[in-house]
Amino acid sequence: MISQLSWKIGGQQGEGVESTDRIFSTALNRLGYYLYGYRHFSSRIKGGHTNNKIRISTHPIRAISDDLDILVAFDQESIDLNSHELRSGGVVVADAKFNPVLPEGVDAQLFAVPITKIAEELGTSLMKNMVASGASWALLGLPIEVFNKAVEEEFGRKGPAIVEKNVEAVKRGAEFVLEQAGGPLDAFKLDEADGKQKLFMIGNEAIGLGSVAAGCRLMSAYPITPASEIMEYLIKKLPKFGGTVVQTEDEIAAVTMAIGANYAGVRTMTASAGPGLSLMMEAIGLAGMTEQPLVIVNTQRGGPSTGLPTKQEQSDLNAMVYGTHGEIPKIVIAPASIEDCFYDMIEAFNLSEQYQVPVIVMTDLQLSLGKQSCEELDLSTVTINRGKLVRESELPELETHQLFKRYELTEDGVSPRVIPGDKHGLHHVTGVEHDETGRPSENAGNRLRMMDKRLNKLNGLQIRDAVRSDSPHDAADLLIIGMGSTGGTIDEARSRLAEEGVSSNHITIRQIHPFPTELVKAELNKAKKVIILENNATAQLAAQVKLYAGGADKIKSVLKYDGNPFLPSEVHQACKELN
The missing domain is CATH 3.40.920.10 (Pyruvate-ferredoxin oxidoreductase, PFOR, domain III)
Incomplete structure (x- = not known):
């Protein structure tokens, strides 16, 4: 047997x-x-x-x-x-x-x-x-x-x-x-x-289920591999909860519709892959400037251009972190399991409203389309946090010609938000720089205050399980770092290394941006050598680690970008050669 x-x-x-x-x-x-x-x-x-x-x-x-x-x-x-x-x-x-x-x-x-x-x-x-x-x-x-x-x-x-x-x-x-x-x-x-x-599903289905549980009631999207199953799932499920899916003419329409619906108070998302994300970049900047909640799922595939639409890759990290013109606050999180796909969608919707920023949920084809057993999901942990959404009954009366301070300068950088049409919530919305009421302003002092307000509101942000750690050794021979779907493969390789007398720790970085610097530094300090595993050609995750946490002198990259996922034997062999 x-x-x-x-x-x-x-x-x-x-x-x-x-x-x-x-x-x-x-x-x-x-x-x-x-x-x-x-x-x-x-x-x-x-x-x-x-x-x-x-x-x-x-x-x-x-x-x-x-x-x-x-x-x-x-x-x-x-x-x-x-x-x-x-x-x-x-x-x-x-x-x-x-x-x-x-x-x-x-x-x-x-x-x-x-x-x-x-x-x-x-x-x-x-x-x-x-x-x-x-x-x-x-x-x-x-x-x-x-x-x-x-x-x-x-x-x-x-x-x-x-x-x-x-x-x-x-x-x-x-x-x-x-x-x-x-x-x-x-x-x-x-x-x-x-x-x-057990539950048995693909990551895209778990993302769809998590979105429903989070209170999402509208998805605007354009079909694209490997994200389309999220649309297909929500087309069946959202109408049962009073929601709907709108297939737009392209990804630009999809993301701008999502921004508009979120502005109107409806929890809305969109999902795409690399080519679609590229088309969304200007609108993501609009969400950052107007401080509108926005949830985007990016299911990575082989690029650039049409690339390898049905093959594995993790090469959109830089696009998600740096893609928009100008500087805006945004959050990028990376699920590492089917369970994460569910729970992270709930967290993404909450974070987008708490901080009034775009949140990008970054998966890869292996996680999005790979069908896996999943432990029972705990729905009792689901909570909805709409942040500083002020109800009409709570709004103070405005004097004649006075506007609501939608972009009020606050201590934590997050301003009160209202549903358009609410009495005493009148304000201006524009993609150009603006004052606290939303009126356009090119005043230098106002510009500094507004930029600082937006960029500082994510200071100290740490999501649930920002760095998932399995670090039993205080001074390991190797620290192996991955993201997305690579975690299980790394753990199997570690078991084989242990049989050969090589000690190793393993972390999966789940909060890609803002980078969890101190958490990663603590793990780097415990290792003699560091191997960072990723499905791209330019070591994008390694660059983030070196930039924010240091350790360049002991970091080695293991890269695979032929369209196929890592196998445990490949990781094991690479670790042996680099140890």
Whole structure:
């Protein structure tokens, strides 16, 4: 019996790979296994190689596995591209239609199953994904009734006849491969899971759920990979709470609509990726100057320009921190888990209203689209903080021709905010420099006071878990620093280093801007050497660490920017070489 294994399905985009993965993982989730999935797909609607890889475990996991136990292949290309990951003794379940062949040197069992033929006998080749699923499920020796239940839920809306045919497809695939293999494979029998069903979602879904819980009632956005699932989620959910999603003509309209709706008092967000964020920059400056709350989710992908729309990268950090012209206060936070995606959205909405600034929530493709097991979310911790939003009944009467001091100079730099139209809340709003009532002003003294007011209001800001630390050693051989989705991969590499006698600490920087200088400095001081891991070519996170916390003499960067996430073995090897 084994505690974990890795399963992958590959084929051409549009031939059922994603639905196969979805049903397979849903059934495993019902049994109580921990799952971590990653989808590799082409930047096209249909065609081009795609594969979904799922890591299955009896204990929590937060990284892609280095190797592969079972590969389900709909074409020879899937074998050629993915068989190098197969561990010795692995298994390939392939469609006999294309006469599958294992590349030379691959030590694996090949089961050629007439996947397409069985599906066509049942009425349509579309059911080949269920034949393939049944075959690989049977090899694991897992209860078929659990899988059939997942099939029923997937196809139930199409009627009992369709469900029955798909269940039969699963059965036929299972029977064929079991006859070939002589029964389930002992080497792939998983230890029993705890039986507790866990939440199983992608980061974008958790972001959407967190937004609803935070009181967001409007999303204005333009579809873009890998952010579109946030829109798709909220299109279904927001109307149930009196909200809506507006698909705008472009990202400029999306962000300006979000600014306007927030000004009107509605908690509003937008979401995009690097190209869309670039278009939003002028409007982000407007939000900073007019001190309007604004929440933006930026799901990073390969750039520049169109770049690699469906591949992993973490190269927008500088754009988020420095992108706007002029100088404004803004907050950039980086979730590092599915749970973070939920809780950080609540914090983002609260921070944007407490400080009246743009808040950018920075994810990456691996976190946004990777489907993972998630512990139950604690809704009792959700609180709504609208900051200095003054209700109409609390506004003092204004004298004739007097305006409300919307940009009043206060000790903490945060001014009272009103809903437009409230009696005695009359004020002016403009993107040019202004006085306390919002009237345009080019007075030098006023300019200094207003700039200082805006820029100083984030002094001392520290979000929840600004630097997530696992630092058991007072004087570690290595300190490994990451952000976003890299945390689980780093922890697996550290386990291997520990077995070799190398001590290491690990921090994930979650508050990117304003930078948590003192927290990071404290960790740097405890390490002999520092390795900073990031998916970009120019070491953007390392530059922030050196700028604000120092330690340049002992910092080394490990960079990966080929579109793929880090693997634990890569991090382990890099740390060994740099130690």
